[in-house]
Amino acid sequence: MSISELADQPMPAPGDAGAPSGSVLGRSPWQLAWARLRRDRVALACVAFIVFLILVAVFADPLSHLIGWGPTQQDRATGTDINGLPTGPGRIHLLGADQLGRDILVRLIYGTRVSLVVGVAAALAAVVIGVIVGLCAGFLGPAVDSVLARLMDVVLAFPFLLFAIALVTVIGPSELLEIGVIAFFSWAAVGRIVRGQTLAIREREYVEAARSLGAGNLRIMVIDVLPNLIAPVLVYVTLLIPISIVFEATLSFLGVGIIPPTASWGNMLNDAQAGGLYQVAWWFLAFPAAALVLTTLAFNLLGDSVRDALDPRTERLFAK
């Protein structure tokens, strides 16, 4: 640990009037968290994997062009054998083909796009709603709180899978609806965390100080409370994204998410289990499942690392 990294330690102050010595640069809590995160190898590996996924999702079209198969293109000549069973991994289809002779690798690549878009969009939507509702519930007093807290309890009490299936059946599946459904069932958890934090922060003296200066509720909520919520919310977002990705895959698996023939990891898994095809074509099941597991794992581990990095007490673990 270098001297400059000690800047956040409380300064021994021999004379009160003496300012912090000029050579030590004051660093913001975010800079310190970033410095801690950069020393965490697991976090770096996770970030690398996530960046890789993003690149794959962004460059899905040129990649599939390079591989030579389209996401819904059926290879009738070599994709299935004479018995109609999909061909395994090999030169023509790197990760094998599915029951219609579609290239698994290309479909995985397009599935990444769906998973990331739906997962991130749903998580962000949930966080925005959750932060606003939680902040209002925690800050605006017991009357608002009791209404909003009950609302969150109601949402959390919903049998979400049942509700999602029913809703999608009635309205008809679409990517936007899927994002909406996932966000609808995720925001309440964020709201609870934010509400709890806000209840604690609003009793702090600096909130009282702002009030005594004449600041209104909105200003205090945005300027004084919100910055103190970013750390817990950021941790929760990194954990909410994999939850949303799994949620998306679940809905697609059940046939109420992404509509075939558009590829998503969930409906690829569904294709694999339909008719027990995975028993003869393991690649059909293994690769989408592996993609899902690795992505979830990367986001979860990153979430842990972010939490450690934002917690000032972890500094001791790194100090040698």
Place this chain on the structure above:
Amino acid sequence: MTDAAKLTSTDPAGDPNTLMTLTNVVKHFPIRRGVIIKSEVGQVKAVDGVTLDIRRGETLGLVGETGCGKSTLARCITRLFPLTSGTINFDGHDISRLSPRAMRPYRRQVQMIFQDPYGSLNPRRRIGSIIGDPFAIHGVADGQERKLKVQELMELVGLNPEHYNRFPSDFSGGQRQRIGVARALALRPKLIVCDEPVSALDVSIQAQIINLLKSLQSEFGLTYLFIAHDLSVVEHVSDRVAVMYLGKIVEFADKSKLFGSPRHPYTAALLSATSIADPDRAAARQRIVLHGDVPSPINPPTGCRFHPRCPIAQPICSQLEPALIPVLNDTSAHITACHFPLADGQHLPTGRPSIEQGGEKSAS
């Protein structure tokens, strides 16, 4: 309770030298039980009928034990808490019932310095932005102008203006308290309520902050309400001193009178507990040790609230509440709420309280 207020000898509200007048200020916190249907099961009588006047340019010291309602009173004055009853007259205007919007112009004139220099600064904000808050909230100055004003303030309170972009965690306790002072001073208020501004600091740094407050007072003609539980600090800074016990003022006088000839037994006990730097004098002095704890403000003792702990209490003390009036041959500037005030030089006995709790007595 109301009797005490009515009997207060002077009515300083009309006096042009009076900056703020509190009349019978009451703050009760309801205690609620129940999950959905809440019923009120009691009240914490934190401030229970305080009448005070604060003169322009003076430092009014307010002392009392922890939990006696000093900080609640401070928050009532700055209208952080709504009053249960009573009025606060500031500079000729009744501000006790103003809506938050109507209160805004007065917020500029009444500012507060908080006790905890760690809790009163938002750890996620840069100090330039914290000190600039009053300007931002009241739309006084923007952009570069605000930055200049903030740096001026930082210089004024003895901070390096170059540290504008630092975070509170980069500063020591004393420096943080200077930041708090700068913030309170930003809008050039008339009255600054100092809620135990030095009790969280080292003794050496306490002196620096107190001296800073004093020099700012003479420079800007500030009026301070200085709350503390440390009598030696109060003696150093105050012109007049009010002693508070369980939500009420028990004695109020000029500093020299109060420290020279305390009338109320509680004041005498407090004075005997101040720390003296000279060990010989400290050993020679008679210490009055009060027995028991401060009674609960939820169910305060009847009559004089001090009677269960008072070494010279008589039966009447548990039945009749003494009025806050001049006693013995004091002038109207020295008021005491006691049936048996101490004469000059009279010592308190050190024994146990002489009577039982008033409630039990009157029931029998």
